[in-house]
Amino acid sequence: MVTRLLAILLFLSTVSFAGITDDVREALARNNASAAEAELQAYRSRQGVTPDYLEALSWMARASLASHLPDQADTYAKQTESLSRQMLAKRPLDAEPHLPIAIGAAVEVQAQVLAARGETAQAVALLRRSVETYRNTSIRARLQKNLNVLGLAGQPAPPLKIASYLGPKPVALSQLNGSPVLLFFWAHWCGDCKAEGPVIAQLSSEFGSRGLMLLAPTQLYGYGARGEDAMPKDELPYIERVWQHFYPALQGVPVPVSKENFNLYGASTTPTLVLLDRAGRVALYHPGVMPYEDLRTAIEKVVR
Numbered sequence: 001m002v003t004r005l006l007a008i009l010l011f012l013s014t015v016s017f018a019g020i021t022d023d024v025r026e027a028l029a030r031n032n033a034s035a036a037e038a039e040l041q042a043y044r045s046r047q048g049v050t051p052d053y054l055e056a057l058s059w060m061a062r063a064s065l066a067s068h069l070p071d072q073a074d075t076y077a078k079q080t081e082s083l084s085r086q087m088l089a090k091r092p093l094d095a096e097p098h099l100p101i102a103i104g105a106a107v108e109v110q111a112q113v114l115a116a117r118g119e120t121a122q123a124v125a126l127l128r129r130s131v132e133t134y135r136n137t138s139i140r141a142r143l144q145k146n147l148n149v150l151g152l153a154g155q156p157a158p159p160l161k162i163a164s165y166l167g168p169k170p171v172a173l174s175q176l177n178g179s180p181v182l183l184f185f186w187a188h189w190c191g192d193c194k195a196e197g198p199v200i201a202q203l204s205s206e207f208g209s210r211g212l213m214l215l216a217p218t219q220l221y222g223y224g225a226r227g228e229d230a231m232p233k234d235e236l237p238y239i240e241r242v243w244q245h246f247y248p249a250l251q252g253v254p255v256p257v258s259k260e261n262f263n264l265y266g267a268s269t270t271p272t273l274v275l276l277d278r279a280g281r282v283a284l285y286h287p288g289v290m291p292y293e294d295l296r297t298a299i300e301k302v303v304r
Contacts, residue, residue: 149285183216200214215254219258
């Protein structure tokens with residue numbers, strides 16, 4: 001009887017602390033960092049360091065950075081990374097979802113702190129090391145995104161993989177030199193991409209006569225409608241149906257399909273917009289949605 005009671009109490013304790021990331025994020029949303037810190041300490045005293053704890057700790061780093069507390073943000077980020085590396089000695093990074101988020105955020109915050117201090121070269125070096133370290137994991141694109149934000153503008157555009165595609169056959173970017181090019185990285189599940197579609201279509205219509213070319217890279221995610229698992233042979237037709245239904249004004253646009261493109265361009269955020277000038281150099285690298293006027297202004301500069 002005693003053993004059973006102890007087991008029940010242990011289970012209830014585990015349940016009450018099971019969502020530490022959610023608890024910490026809720027406290028941070030109330031601008032109550034001290035409550036978030038107390039939640040973390042209480043959880044760790046009972047559960048120890050878990051992947052969920054590490055993700056929650058990474059949110060402390062992000063919140064500190066957003067509150068313009070770079071030293072505190074850096075401390076939380078380095079602690080997150082150090083504890084995560086210890087865990088990685090015993091398990092793969094992508095064994096569950098919390099640990100990749102924790103490490104990705106920890107490196108991201110450290111790089112942003114360095115950049116904010118004017119130490120851009122150090123931030124770039126950190127990100128390059130991290131991209132190499134985590135090259136074969138789920139966080140590679142996220143790390144590459146941060147690296148691209150700091151240093152891709154003004155550089156020659158990386159070549160796209162175009163072997164697999166939907167719609168018209170894409171041509172290599174090198175063959176488009178002399179024309180400005182807009183890359184619209186999107187995902188079949190992405191609501192923001194669908195909202196950005198009409199903006200892209202309008203700008204393509206406005207600037208097509210002035211030479212603007214458009215490509216819309218995407219990738220396979222391993223699932224299709226309603227989030228159900230899908231093999232490539234099933235997911236690819238599903239992506240094509242999504243493209244046809246939600247992007248009717250973009251049906252003449254080539255759609256390269258490659259995870260490598262997303263890794264290379266750091267398109268962990270969708271949409272990601274990349275604008276190339278007539279010499280094939282990156283003029284704009286923008287993770288996330290972009291208002292019509294802002295994107296139009298950027299395009300005006302490269303079509304001249």
